[in-house]
Amino acid sequence: xxxxxxxxxxxxxxxxxxxxxxxxxxxxxxxxxxxxxxxxxxxxxxxxxxxxxxxxxxxxxxxxxxxxxxxxxxxxxxxxxxxxxxxxxxxxxxxxxxxxxxxxxxxxxxxxxxxxxxxxxxxxxxxxxxxxxxxxxxxxxxxxxxxxxxxxxxxxxxxxxxxxxxxxxxxxxxxxxxxxxxxxxxxxxxxxxxxxxxxxxxxxxxxxxxxxxxxxxxxxxxxxxxxxxxxxxxxxxxxxxxxxxxxxxxxxxxx
Numbered sequence: 436x437x438x439x440x441x442x443x444x445x446x447x448x449x450x451x452x453x454x455x456x457x458x459x460x461x462x463x464x465x466x467x468x469x470x471x472x473x474x475x476x477x478x479x480x481x482x483x484x485x486x487x488x489x490x491x492x493x494x495x496x497x498x499x500x501x502x503x504x505x506x507x508x509x510x511x512x513x514x515x516x517x518x519x520x521x522x523x524x525x526x527x528x529x530x531x532x533x534x535x536x537x538x539x540x541x542x543x544x545x546x547x548x549x550x551x552x553x554x555x556x557x558x559x560x561x562x563x564x565x566x567x568x569x570x571x572x573x574x575x576x577x578x579x580x581x582x583x584x585x586x587x588x589x590x591x592x593x594x595x596x597x598x599x600x601x602x603x604x605x606x607x608x609x610x611x612x613x614x615x616x617x618x619x620x621x622x623x624x625x626x627x628x629x630x631x632x633x634x635x636x637x638x639x640x641x642x643x644x645x646x647x648x649x650x651x652x653x654x655x656x657x658x659x660x661x662x663x664x665x666x667x668x669x670x671x672x673x674x675x676x677x678x679x680x681x682x683x684x685x686x687x688x689x690x
Contacts, residue, residue, distance in 0.1 A: 438550045438622075439528040440472050440479040441516050443509035444488050444536040450671050455488050457675055459539050460682050464669065466495045467539035475543035476532070476550070478524075482516035508646065509533060510621075514632045517625060529553055532622045537669045539678055548660040549622045559627040560650055561658040562589070563618040565665065570606045572616070579617040579645065581659070589657040592617055592645050615659075618666045621647070627655075 444455040444465055451457070455465040462470075465481060465488060472479045481492045484504040492499035500519050506512040513533045521528065530553040532546060545563060552561035564581055567573070573596050580597050582590045591597065600608045608614065623631065637652040639645075650657060669675050 436529045436550070436554060437526055438476055438478065438530045438532060438553070439517065439520065439526075440476040440532045440534050440546065441513045442468055442472065442479070442481045442534045442536045443506075443512040443516075444481050444483045444485075445512075446483075446485040446487060448670075451669065451675065453487075454669060454675075455483075455536055456491055457669070459675070459679055462495075463491055464539050465491060465536055466497070468534065468536050468541055469495075469497045471539075471541040471543055472534055472546060475546035478520075478526070478528070479534075480516060480520060481536070482512050484512075508632075509535075510628065510646065511632045514628055517628065521625070528625060530622050531625055531628050533620065533628075535620055535666075535668065538666055539669065540667050540681065542662075542664045545618070545620065545662055545664055545666075548662055549620060552622060552658045552660050553624065555658070558658045559624050560631070560647075560655060561622040561660060562647065563620055563662050564615040564659045565618055565662055567614040567616055568609060570609050573605055573608060573614070579619065581615050581617045583615065583659055587659050587661075589647075589651065589659055591651070592643070592647055594643055594645070618662065618664075619668075620666070631655075 446453050448454050457464050480498040480500050482500050482502050484502055489499050500516045502512050502515045517531050549561055552558050579592055581592045582597050584590055600611045603611055634649050637649045639648040639652050
């Protein structure tokens with residue numbers, strides 16, 4: 436099975452401009468994400484529209500493909516990158532993974548689990564979830580929650596904690612039902628990612644501001660893989676400081 440990993444990266448960011456090039460203990464964020472991804476995948480490319488990011492990736496010996504500046508989502512950038520690479524590499528990929536470029540602590544095992552979903556030929560789209568056992572996490576207002584069926588397919592994603600356990604105090608919900616947080620990384624078959632990018636936004640997607648609901652609302656199915664790893668995205672300077680502190684506490688050494 437051949438899997439293509441694409442890391443969409445843009446320079447502009449409302450809360451942390453230029454974050455792919457932010458220095459994290461001697462290496463840029465984009466280099467850290469790229470190096471983690473290549474531990475799991477043979478074919479990894481950064482997709483960008485910015486010459487500064489292109490130069491950085493070339494500088495550390497990575498693979499990069501230039502895409503249009505008109506894309507409004509990482510998924511659409513991945514589609515263009517896939518089309519360019521499929522033609523240039525002449526490889527028939529079984530799956531395309533959209534890898535978040537702002538997670539420098541990315542665990543390679545996450546990508547392996549996501550890619551393995553496509554060993555089942557019926558899988559068109561896949562993502563990752565993490566079980567929640569600490570009742571304090573139910574109080575979070577920034578996480579995405581998901582409910583799944585017995586065959587590990589997503590039923591719904593929400594910014595609200597779901598499901599609601601009637602008649603029980605919220606802090607005790609984990610004692611009555613299994614809860615899962617969504618890890619925002621996606622895999623698609625080549626056909627599915629092109630279909631997804633061409634679909635119009637749906638009412639549920641707009642209401643929750645979650646693009647994966649577009650696929651569900653159009654009748655698609657999303658396979659989920661389970662992981663215990665916690666994803667840490669860098670959206671602000673405070674997030675960046677937290678990642679640096681974690682690396683320093685772990686005593687991780689870098690070349």
